[in-house]
Amino acid sequence: MSRATSPTRGVWPRQRIRVTGGAVRTPLSARLPRALSPFGGMPADSSRCLVTLSRLPAGEREDTMARVSWGGIVDEAMRAVARAYGLGEPIGPVVYAARGELGRIWRLETVRGPWAVKELLVPAEERAAREDAEFQLAAGKAGVRLPRPVVTAEGDVLFEGRWRVYEWVDLVAGEVVTGAELGTVTAGLHQVGHPPSGPVVPWFAGPVGRAGWEELAAAGGEWAPALERALPDLVALDALVAAPGSLITTCHRDVNVENVCRAADGGVIVLDWENCGPARPAWELAGILVDLPLEDAVAAYRAYRDAGGPATVAEPADFSMAIATQGHLLEFYARRALSAEESEENRGRARARLRAMLDRPLTRERIDDILAAL
Numbered sequence: 001m002s003r004a005t006s007p008t009r010g011v012w013p014r015q016r017i018r019v020t021g022g023a024v025r026t027p028l029s030a031r032l033p034r035a036l037s038p039f040g041g042m043p044a045d046s047s048r049c050l051v052t053l054s055r056l057p058a059g060e061r062e063d064t065m066a067r068v069s070w071g072g073i074v075d076e077a078m079r080a081v082a083r084a085y086g087l088g089e090p091i092g093p094v095v096y097a098a099r100g101e102l103g104r105i106w107r108l109e110t111v112r113g114p115w116a117v118k119e120l121l122v123p124a125e126e127r128a129a130r131e132d133a134e135f136q137l138a139a140g141k142a143g144v145r146l147p148r149p150v151v152t153a154e155g156d157v158l159f160e161g162r163w164r165v166y167e168w169v170d171l172v173a174g175e176v177v178t179g180a181e182l183g184t185v186t187a188g189l190h191q192v193g194h195p196p197s198g199p200v201v202p203w204f205a206g207p208v209g210r211a212g213w214e215e216l217a218a219a220g221g222e223w224a225p226a227l228e229r230a231l232p233d234l235v236a237l238d239a240l241v242a243a244p245g246s247l248i249t250t251c252h253r254d255v256n257v258e259n260v261c262r263a264a265d266g267g268v269i270v271l272d273w274e275n276c277g278p279a280r281p282a283w284e285l286a287g288i289l290v291d292l293p294l295e296d297a298v299a300a301y302r303a304y305r306d307a308g309g310p311a312t313v314a315e316p317a318d319f320s321m322a323i324a325t326q327g328h329l330l331e332f333y334a335r336r337a338l339s340a341e342e343s344e345e346n347r348g349r350a351r352a353r354l355r356a357m358l359d360r361p362l363t364r365e366r367i368d369d370i371l372a373a374l
Contacts, residue, residue: 078108081117084152084159088112101349102274107168114168116147120161124274129157129164132276135194135250142192144185145269164274170264176257177268179296180303185260185268186288187309194250196278204253204279205320207238208327216334222351223334226358233363234327240364241324242317244280251279255288282311283321289313289370290322290362298373313374319367326362330354 078094081087088110095107097116106117133149140146147166151157158164177185208216213234217227252259252273259272285304289297301313313319336342337350 078106078117081159081163081165082108082110084163085115085150085165086153087115087150087165100272115150116166116168118164118166118274120158120163123161124158126156126158126161129274131197132273133157135192135276136273138194139189139192139270142188144188144192145263145267146273147269147271149273169269169271171269172262172264175262177260177262179292179298179300181268182255182257182260182288182292182296183300183303183305183309184307185270186255186285186300187304187307189252189255189270190249190281190285190309190311192250196248196250198278200244200248200278200280203325203328204277204283205241205244205324207241207324208234208331209238210235212327212331213238216331219334219338221334221338221354223337223354223358226355227330227334230358230361233361236364237323237362238327240316240367241320244283244320247280247282248278249281250276251281251284252276253279253284255284256291279321280311281309282313282318285309285311286313286318286370287322287325290319290366294369294373297370301374313371316364316367316371319362322362326357330357333357 078090082090087108090108090110092109094117095109097105097107099105101121103121104119106119108115108117133151136146136149140148147169149157150165150167152159213231217224217231252270252275254272254275255270260268260270263269285301289300292300304311333350333354337347337354339347342350
């Protein structure tokens with residue numbers, strides 16, 4: 001998950017009992033553990049969502065990806081997913097490919113080819129999944145390249161609230177897209193013009209506030225001294241946050257160099273669409289710029305404008321989304337790192353993310369530097 005990703009979008013659906021051919025069947029999600037993990041823990045460095053290890057050449061991929069033999073719970077899960085989505089009969093072992101804050105990716109090979117099966121750690125509602133899939137299809141028709149989402153035989157995006165499937169895409173190993181490419185892709189996304197499904201949610205538009213920051217600092221943790229030092233700047237940033245206004249459209253809301261990748265057959269491809277939703281394009285653009293070195297940020301902005309991007313970044317308030325998401329991510333990671341209910345894997349990931357964010361927080365000085373350079 002990157003800076004913009006909200007980990008609280010989905011909720012667990014109520015369990016349903018399905019009747020098939022006169023037999024009562026308990027849903028697969030009721031028979032599987034909440035986080036399917038046949039190995040126990042997952043690699044600590046596998047934070048990129050969707051086809052991360054597909055960057056490797058085929059020969060290296062065979063030696064690098066964790067492989068799971070068919071049988072038992074993995075066999076049952078993947079065969080059920082393959083049936084639901086009409087993917088064809090599975091062949092060979094299922095492969096654990098990557099893990100993010102919101103889900104794990106498995107590479108499933110069937111007689112019809114390879115597929116990216118996403119296991120949601122924070123399951124979503126079908127309504128929200130259909131909304132993001134509609135945006136993906138609209139973006140694809142507008143010329144944005146992305147892995148094609150797959151629906152079930154019943155037309156659902158999700159299977160039992162916990163699984164979704166995409167076509168598998170091979171990426172170029174070890175290459176990061178340029179700032180200019182990131183800007184061009186963002187311009188294409190903003191020209192889709194897909195109508196928003198509702199207002200901008202607080203995760204992307206509401207500041208933490210002084211009381212929230214003070215409560216977070218008082219909660220303790222090994223990161224508390226760094227947070228205390230950053231508090232004046234964080235509180236000052238909150239004062240810059242403005243209301244989103246009426247210039248809202250559906251945005252990807254997680255555009256970055258991890259989710260915009262170079263495809264093995266040429267060009268760039270946009271990944272990880274589940275977090276899309278209502279946002280102000282100028283705010284999304286500003287959030288992309290703050291994650292880049294200054295020179296790359298300038299190149300991204302110029303490429304965005306040259307490609308017909310409709311938004312402009314002109315004032316501190318345009319960084320409202322970046323400020324809000326930084327604050328809510330720090331809150332989320334701190335609470336996860338301190339929670340006894342979380343796994344040690346999740347607590348460790350949260351601590352690492354907190355350290356990284358507090359080592360280089362967004363500040364008013366950085367905002368001013370970007371605005372002066374554009």
